[in-house]
Amino acid sequence: MSAPARGDAVILDPPGPEPVGLGRFGEYGGRFVPETLIPALEELEAQFRVAWHDDDFRQEYAGLLAHYAGRPTPVTECHRLSERLGLRVLLKREDLTHTGSHKINNVLGQALLTRRMGKHRVIAETGAGQHGVATATAAALFGLDCTVFMGAVDVERQALNVWRMKLLGAEVVPVTSGSATLKDAVNDAMREWVASVQSTHYCLGSVMGPHPFPWMVRELQRVVGDEARRQCRELLDGADPQYVIACVGGGSNAMGTFAGFVDHCPDVQLIGVEAGGLGLETGHHGAAMTRGVPGVVHGMRSLFLQDEDGQVLEATSISAGLDYPGVGPEHADLGARGRARYETATDDEAVAGFQLLAETEGIVPALEPAHAIGWLAREAGRAVPTGSTVLVTLSGRGDKDAAQLMERLGEL
Amino acid sequence: MTGVADPTNAPAANTRAASEYGPLETRLRERRADGRKLLVPYVTGGLGKDWVDVVRACAAAGADAIEIGIPFSDPIMDGTTIQEASQRALDIGATPVSVIEQAAGADVDVPLAVMTYYNLVAHMGHERFCEALRAAGIAGAIIPDLPLDELRLGGYDEAARHHDVETVLLAAPTTTDERLADICASSRGFVYGVSLLGVTGERTSLADSARRMGERLKQATDRPALLGVGISTPDQAAEAAACADGVVVGSALVRRLLQSGGPDEAQSFVALLRRALDAA
Numbered sequence: 003m004s005a006p007a008r009g010d011a012v013i014l015d016p017p018g019p020e021p022v023g024l025g026r027f028g029e030y031g032g033r034f035v036p037e038t039l040i041p042a043l044e045e046l047e048a049q050f051r052v053a054w055h056d057d058d059f060r061q062e063y064a065g066l067l068a069h070y071a072g073r074p075t076p077v078t079e080c081h082r083l084s085e086r087l088g089l090r091v092l093l094k095r096e097d098l099t100h101t102g103s104h105k106i107n108n109v110l111g112q113a114l115l116t117r118r119m120g121k122h123r124v125i126a127e128t129g130a131g132q133h134g135v136a137t138a139t140a141a142a143l144f145g146l147d148c149t150v151f152m153g154a155v156d157v158e159r160q161a162l163n164v165w166r167m168k169l170l171g172a173e174v175v176p177v178t179s180g181s182a183t184l185k186d187a188v189n190d191a192m193r194e195w196v197a198s199v200q201s202t203h204y205c206l207g208s209v210m211g212p213h214p215f216p217w218m219v220r221e222l223q224r225v226v227g228d229e230a231r232r233q234c235r236e237l238l239d240g241a242d243p244q245y246v247i248a249c250v251g252g253g254s255n256a257m258g259t260f261a262g263f264v265d266h267c268p269d270v271q272l273i274g275v276e277a278g279g280l281g282l283e284t285g286h287h288g289a290a291m292t293r294g295v296p297g298v299v300h301g302m303r304s305l306f307l308q309d310e311d312g313q314v315l316e317a318t319s320i321s322a323g324l325d326y327p328g329v330g331p332e333h334a335d336l337g338a339r340g341r342a343r344y345e346t347a348t349d350d351e352a353v354a355g356f357q358l359l360a361e362t363e364g365i366v367p368a369l370e371p372a373h374a375i376g377w378l379a380r381e382a383g384r385a386v387p388t389g390s391t392v393l394v395t396l397s398g399r400g401d402k403d404a405a406q407l408m409e410r411l412g413e414l
Numbered sequence: 415m416t417g418v419a420d421p422t423n424a425p426a427a428n429t430r431a432a433s434e435y436g437p438l439e440t441r442l443r444e445r446r447a448d449g450r451k452l453l454v455p456y457v458t459g460g461l462g463k464d465w466v467d468v469v470r471a472c473a474a475a476g477a478d479a480i481e482i483g484i485p486f487s488d489p490i491m492d493g494t495t496i497q498e499a500s501q502r503a504l505d506i507g508a509t510p511v512s513v514i515e516q517a518a519g520a521d522v523d524v525p526l527a528v529m530t531y532y533n534l535v536a537h538m539g540h541e542r543f544c545e546a547l548r549a550a551g552i553a554g555a556i557i558p559d560l561p562l563d564e565l566r567l568g569g570y571d572e573a574a575r576h577h578d579v580e581t582v583l584l585a586a587p588t589t590t591d592e593r594l595a596d597i598c599a600s601s602r603g604f605v606y607g608v609s610l611l612g613v614t615g616e617r618t619s620l621a622d623s624a625r626r627m628g629e630r631l632k633q634a635t636d637r638p639a640l641l642g643v644g645i646s647t648p649d650q651a652a653e654a655a656a657c658a659d660g661v662v663v664g665s666a667l668v669r670r671l672l673q674s675g676g677p678d679e680a681q682s683f684v685a686l687l688r689r690a691l692d693a694a
Contacts, residue, residue: 024563032567034532034559036491038586038608040593179497180487192490197612199588298533298559299488311509312537313487 025213030331103398131163133207208252212301227262277319278346452660460508493615518550527554628657648690
């Protein structure tokens, strides 16, 4: 086993491809925001483009990833789970980062950019609270003011993360409009940004929103996929896994993972697993790739769950992080081009995946990546042939979900 | 001016005959030439059974044009008042088509413009949206999440020009001078100056940025320049109109409608605004 040890240097691959024109990934992407925000987005795009090619910036970012976030994260070979499923399963362990999810990779980069732009405050939206906690953490580290918008429903089901954010000095604003979940938190964060754009950076948490966010967040998350590709080759004698699987809400852990494989390894099959909620047939789910139609919401053209007029529908998922009716535009493009495919796992399958990984490997996943595990367990020997080698990104740890699952599962 | 308008030739705009403008801009230019400050109230379409009567009441009380909101589920440029009004209208069944069709029946001698978000336009299709507005006798459209660059890229601009839908563009306090000139040249009907950094909603006083916005617009263009967002009272309207051609008032009116006010309440509030502007 040759996974890198903690404290190794973090290697950043060269910058990946930029979107075309005004933030386009095929027909998706763009910058559909009120005029007030246009100059800030243009500045952010210009600053990121320069910084991302600047050795000093990259060194500082890599240093934070190594010494603060605890990268590189290992790839863990899952012997008992592999035996159970008849596959060779490898996990990319983003659950082992500081703050417990991949979100930290993105916020450290954006905090550096915030400082570079001379702004002193960050705002963020959060669903499960992981991005909110990560943003509050980076804000504490950099001495920035921080306000996090969180749907009132999510404030309720993620009380631990709310408390953590407050402990870190952030203000948490419960959002009661609409469905009072992630979609509405994004709305309110954008409204607040319109009002405070001159002093405040919007630290968007996923590969979504107006250009340059989908591109920038993918680049700040690609360390996940680039590390995983090298680690897999070490473990697999130079070979790549046949399948690379990650859960998809907005899609940042999946996009970061896929970025390491999409161009380097054209034969690797990329699979995103969305929230199937109560089942696709019930209409209560969060499967924008699978059941969404093209639209323009939250600053981007992408796929969204909508009615026939274009009113956005509420998503349903057991996991707050996947409870979003849209998806990042690069996923929409990868899906349209057939380079990645998108599947779903229901609430029940996610819970089964949560328990399965705990029992077989002693790893308690967050409910979001538990969807990927649940899907894999269902499809082992079917869509994923017996004997296949599979990399799954474990985007976060499950502590935040313990109370919710305790209620659902009762006495074990 | 069927489809021949060129966004780059705007400096020549002030030398054109009035008939070269669409009905919205023609009316606003005429009223301005009469020495009148312009008043454009905003009404959420589909908000209550009598919402079209509210539109008529605004016209009767001295509006120079009327903005009709087509409610959207995720209005990111709107504060809590218009969010609530939009949600209430959606809950009782308002759709883009129903709002446009009902507006057609208003039969007022005041030009109308719809205000909505781009997703609804994209879903209807640019052509169908513009055709529907024309068929309903609606002169203009305001789409705050379709800024200049995307307006040109995505094909909306061609459709709007082809169907003579006057598309009003927004300018913000953060807009650079260079971009402001481009916005003023490309906007039709009027230019909507956002008076402050923020979303729609009432404020206790007029923002300092409003005066600066008005001055910048008047310097940049001959097109009617209206200030909106955060203009809530007759006094604020008069203050804002002193540095621009007029004002858009939305949330202050919609709040009255949400508080069970109907056409009568709307008429008396718009009349107050009218008097304040005329006295200024």
